Amino acid sequence: MAEIWIADDDASIRFVLGEALREDGAAVREFADAESLLAALDGAVPDVALSDVRMPGASGLKLLDEIKARGLHIPVIVMSAFTDVASTAAAYRTGAFDYLPKPFDLDQVRAAVERALAQSRPPPPLPAHEPEQELIGSAPAMRELFRRIGRVAATDLNVLVTGETGTGKELVARALHRHSARAPRPFVAMNTAAIPAELLESELFGHEAGAFTGALRRHPGRFEQAEGGTLFLDEIGDMPLALQTRLLRVLAQGEFYRVGGRELIRADVRVIAATHQDLDAKVENGQFRADLLHRLDVVRLHLPPLGERREDIPLLAARFLARAAADMRLEAKNFSPAALGALAQMPWPGNVRQLENLCRRLAVMASGREIRVSDLPSQDAGKTAGAGWQDVLRRAARERLARGERNVYAQLRAAFDQALLEAALTENGNQRGRAAAQLGLGRNTLTRKLGSSRIRKRSKP
Numbered sequence: 001m002a003e004i005w006i007a008d009d010d011a012s013i014r015f016v017l018g019e020a021l022r023e024d025g026a027a028v029r030e031f032a033d034a035e036s037l038l039a040a041l042d043g044a045v046p047d048v049a050l051s052d053v054r055m056p057g058a059s060g061l062k063l064l065d066e067i068k069a070r071g072l073h074i075p076v077i078v079m080s081a082f083t084d085v086a087s088t089a090a091a092y093r094t095g096a097f098d099y100l101p102k103p104f105d106l107d108q109v110r111a112a113v114e115r116a117l118a119q120s121r122p123p124p125p126l127p128a129h130e131p132e133q134e135l136i137g138s139a140p141a142m143r144e145l146f147r148r149i150g151r152v153a154a155t156d157l158n159v160l161v162t163g164e165t166g167t168g169k170e171l172v173a174r175a176l177h178r179h180s181a182r183a184p185r186p187f188v189a190m191n192t193a194a195i196p197a198e199l200l201e202s203e204l205f206g207h208e209a210g211a212f213t214g215a216l217r218r219h220p221g222r223f224e225q226a227e228g229g230t231l232f233l234d235e236i237g238d239m240p241l242a243l244q245t246r247l248l249r250v251l252a253q254g255e256f257y258r259v260g261g262r263e264l265i266r267a268d269v270r271v272i273a274a275t276h277q278d279l280d281a282k283v284e285n286g287q288f289r290a291d292l293l294h295r296l297d298v299v300r301l302h303l304p305p306l307g308e309r310r311e312d313i314p315l316l317a318a319r320f321l322a323r324a325a326a327d328m329r330l331e332a333k334n335f336s337p338a339a340l341g342a343l344a345q346m347p348w349p350g351n352v353r354q355l356e357n358l359c360r361r362l363a364v365m366a367s368g369r370e371i372r373v374s375d376l377p378s379q380d381a382g383k384t385a386g387a388g389w390q391d392v393l394r395r396a397a398r399e400r401l402a403r404g405e406r407n408v409y410a411q412l413r414a415a416f417d418q419a420l421l422e423a424a425l426t427e428n429g430n431q432r433g434r435a436a437a438q439l440g441l442g443r444n445t446l447t448r449k450l451g452s453s454r455i456r457k458r459s460k461p
Helices: 011-023 034-040 060-069 085-094 106-120 140-153 169-178 197-205 241-253 279-284 290-296 310-327 337-345 351-365 388-402 408-427 432-439 443-453
Strands: 003-007 027-031 048-052 076-080 098-101 159-162 187-191 230-234 255-257 264-266 270-275 299-302
Touching (some): 011 027, 011 106, 034 060, 048 060, 048 106, 060 085, 098 106, 140 169, 140 299, 169 187, 169 270, 241 290, 310 351, 388 408, 408 432, 432 443
Parallel strands (some): 003 027, 076 098, 187 230
16 A cells, blocks of 8 residues: 655645545555654655645755655655746755646646656666667668668768658768778768858868968868768758869869868768758759769668658657666656557657657656656647557557567557556546546446556555
């Protein structure tokens, strides 16, 4: 049975909260101030604590400080009628598990307490340090891409990487460099669309002192910086035509001049270019040189959009979430099966980069160690129309059956039930009675199906 302590100087709030949590099967102790709760910690430790912020004597924030000073890992849910930015930021900074504004709905409290009780489970391990971000995926298109990278990396051929924005084209370029004989030499990346056209020539080829106003000293360009290694030119389709001519000379003859210079410089550089644009169409429109395209497009590698490799989304999401926790020194979290299912159905116009940014946001904003469907922003949690969810289910079943897994029916049935229940609870504000009625279930049946997520079913570790 879970043990929950409540500290609030308002006896009516203590009574209402205590009765609601006892009804859910928890053992509840009530305290009129923070000092009384702290004194009780000498003989016992609760699974979760709820505390008002402003009370006579020590405040709820002081209570948080003292619990932390004693080295106790108790999830504390802070309650307050004061919801200004300073108060909420101070609560989270001090270590509050969650912050509930008064007046609150009891179902809100129940949901927060359930999430806090999940803290009793061991956190997922942090990932080992990754010196380089790697391309990952098991979708057929990604397996074919890995095979082609492996064959091309060992050569010095120029490569054109194509794909929508956010698919990870620079990761392909880095993988080609890392697995080539040029790996000990520099990898230099340059986004040609991010540099003003009048400065692009100088950035690529460098300049001599006095070449133009403000050129006070000699400046080596990206080709010199990448000598012996790899130069990655991102968004090559935005390069001005005049500069395309100079780039073509380097690719054809392996030499160039700095801006304002007379010294011919030899360039031993492998060029990998990338674009999200249709360069063939730009050639037809006279916006891109056909001979330059032929020089760059010796080997073309295409990165599929995330929507075409949905089976990779759970793996990518787990990796991004773990990496975000490690980078920001946060407690590790994981996704519930239902949340992973929702991610796999969402539209991803921003591709892998959008998924990574969402995971970083969730690592900071989601309460507790488990991220649920309700934590996903509504604009990201798009619903699949028609029979789309059935297609996802069929694909998941086929993948598991192809891998020779056992108990596939039980696994997918459990995941389906969990997703359905969480969706109903989310749509009904976590009110179980309304959710059960909408699903056509009895409240007791819904409670039983929720299983270990119920307070009454939890036991102290």
